[in-house]
Amino acid sequence: EKKIKRIDRAKDKSRVREKDSERLKVEENVFDIPTLKILYTLSNKGIIKAMGGAISTGKEANVFYAEGPDKELAVKIYRIASSTFKAMDAYIMKDPRFTNIRNNKRDIIFAWTRKELQNLKRAKSAGVRVPEPVLAEKNILIMEFMGEKEIPYPLLKNTYLEGDEAKLIFDTVVEYMRLLYKKANLVHADLSEYNILIDPKDLTPIFIDMGQSVTLEHPNSQEFLYRDVQNILRFFSRYGIKDKPEELLKKIQAE
Numbered sequence: 001e002k003k004i005k006r007i008d009r010a011k012d013k014s015r016v017r018e019k020d021s022e023r024l025k026v027e028e029n030v031f032d033i034p035t036l037k038i039l040y041t042l043s044n045k046g047i048i049k050a051m052g053g054a055i056s057t058g059k060e061a062n063v064f065y066a067e068g069p070d071k072e073l074a075v076k077i078y079r080i081a082s083s084t085f086k087a088m089d090a091y092i093m094k095d096p097r098f099t100n101i102r103n104n105k106r107d108i109i110f111a112w113t114r115k116e117l118q119n120l121k122r123a124k125s126a127g128v129r130v131p132e133p134v135l136a137e138k139n140i141l142i143m144e145f146m147g148e149k150e151i152p153y154p155l156l157k158n159t160y161l162e163g164d165e166a167k168l169i170f171d172t173v174v175e176y177m178r179l180l181y182k183k184a185n186l187v188h189a190d191l192s193e194y195n196i197l198i199d200p201k202d203l204t205p206i207f208i209d210m211g212q213s214v215t216l217e218h219p220n221s222q223e224f225l226y227r228d229v230q231n232i233l234r235f236f237s238r239y240g241i242k243d244k245p246e247e248l249l250k251k252i253q254a255e
């Protein structure tokens with residue numbers, strides 16, 4: 001009896017340890033030494049006053065809340081140790097803007113981070129609502145925090161919509177896709193209810209996560225656009241929106 005108890009306790013202990021190492025692992029391979037050095041420099045320059053907790057965690061990156069000198073910030077840190085940078089290949093290696101980078105992991109992730117900043121700037125100047133881009137330094141992207149007092153705005157996925165609210169948001173999302181295409185020469189390429197925040201004050205959509213966005217010159221831009229259109233129609237169909245993909249493509253690409 002006693003023996004079994006001892007074994008159970010040992011198992012529990014190892015479980016706790018494993019959980020801790022699991023958590024530590026997630027935190028750790030985002031905050032590797034080079035990343036901590038950059039954060040330290042950004043803090044010395046007064047760009048980041050204090051780091052907060054993780055807003056989003058994923059296999060490629062984590063997004064943290066941070067206090068800036070005059071406004072709240074979101075700090076997106078791309079994981080260098082992640083193995084999924086292979087997925088980035090499909091987007092970046094055929095992108096005319098990035099053909100000259102060396103094919104090693106760090107350079108790809110640094111180029112990807114710069115690309116996300118560049119894409120946010122282009123989207124913003126085209127009139128699409130996105131977090132205000134601040135800076136990109138190696139694998140770290142700093143942007144405006146979309147939320148209030150450390151609480152991020154909800155994802156479209158988690159937003160309860162009534163009556164004609166869904167139709168209003170749908171129309172704005174389609175308008176933003178058109179502006180992105182016609183004026184920023186971009187396709188989001190990962191647009192879905194998981195990459196749109198909703199500002200609860202005025203129910204306006206905010207596009208996020210533009211690291212994978214591609215220019216229209218990218219060989220697969222039309223395929224990525226079609227996939228974005230399908231994702232948006234699939235999500236809004238639950239609110240009775242019945243537009244066809246071809247209709248949306250025409251609206252977005254209209255001369």
Ligand SMILES: N#C/C(=C\c1ccncc1)C(=O)NCc1ccccc1
Pocket residue numbers: 055056057058059061062063074076131143144145146147152153208209
């Ligand atoms: N950018 C960004 C994001 C949020 C955000 C919130 C408030 N202000 C600015 C950005 C975000 O969650 N992106 C998706 C994501 C990134 C990394 C891991 C999982 C999921």
